[in-house]
Amino acid sequence: MGLLANNYALKVENLVGVRGERLLFENLSFELTNGSVLYLQGANGSGKTTLMRTICGLSKPYTGTISWSGEKIDALAEDYYKHVLYIGHLPGIKEDLTALENLHFSVALSGKKVAESHAIEVLKELGLAKGLNLPTRMLSQGQKRRVALARLWLEDLPLWVLDEPFTALDIHATNFLKQKIETFAQAGGMVIMTTHQEVKINVPKFTELHLDEKVAENLVEKAA
Numbered sequence: 001m002g003l004l005a006n007n008y009a010l011k012v013e014n015l016v017g018v019r020g021e022r023l024l025f026e027n028l029s030f031e032l033t034n035g036s037v038l039y040l041q042g043a044n045g046s047g048k049t050t051l052m053r054t055i056c057g058l059s060k061p062y063t064g065t066i067s068w069s070g071e072k073i074d075a076l077a078e079d080y081y082k083h084v085l086y087i088g089h090l091p092g093i094k095e096d097l098t099a100l101e102n103l104h105f106s107v108a109l110s111g112k113k114v115a116e117s118h119a120i121e122v123l124k125e126l127g128l129a130k131g132l133n134l135p136t137r138m139l140s141q142g143q144k145r146r147v148a149l150a151r152l153w154l155e156d157l158p159l160w161v162l163d164e165p166f167t168a169l170d171i172h173a174t175n176f177l178k179q180k181i182e183t184f185a186q187a188g189g190m191v192i193m194t195t196h197q198e199v200k201i202n203v204p205k206f207t208e209l210h211l212d213e214k215v216a217e218n219l220v221e222k223a224a
Contacts, residue, residue, distance in 0.1 A: 010159060012055070025211050035205045042210060048211060086161045092148055099128055099136060104119070122154065123150055160191045162194070164196065185201075
């Protein structure tokens with residue numbers, strides 16, 4: 001499966017996240033290897049999105065380091081970013097383009113092409129059969145999100161960072177995405193995700209990280 005045939009490791013060491021003057025998390029350390037799924041948990045405002053954006057290189061940590069296969073991501077720069085597929089709260093699509101055009105555009109940025117029949121099949125499975133040829137500005141927010149999620153079936157990148165990927169999906173699309181995440185991890189991919197939906201990901205290397213508990217532990221240690 002292209003990049004998934006290689007061995008990768010993501011290592012986070014002593015990471016501190018701050019928003020304004022508020023501490024979100026500190027002394028956060030973990031490591032992911034091929035096949036790992038990390039499920040981030042925590043209340044709204046606990047730092048889940050901040051952590052995910054920091055891992056993607058979109059935000060700088062207050063302190064701490066993030067390494068990709070032994071090298072710091074700051075030093076790797078584009079050599080790291082090209083391995084990461086991030087889907088955040090905003091769909092990140094071009095609203096003047098159709099769903100199909102958006103997929104062709106995003107895949108082309110990584111220097112690849114996608115068969116139109118495959119792209120159409122994925123969009124239909126995600127419930128977008130009736131919106132294939134409409135400018136995405138005419139789609140609902142949930143439909144726009146599904147257009148962004150379709151990239152998961154079309155781009156061969158080893159690290160997925162998914163912020164609430166199951167939001168606004170029906171049962172069929174939820175199961176379709178769940179199976180894709182499991183298949184991807186079983187093939188050697190790594191996933192970091194959050195979700196408020198009750199979705200169980202069945203993979204051997206599944207870990208939960210509770211950011212609320214992490215901050216609470218550190219506050220207790222300081223008070224002792």
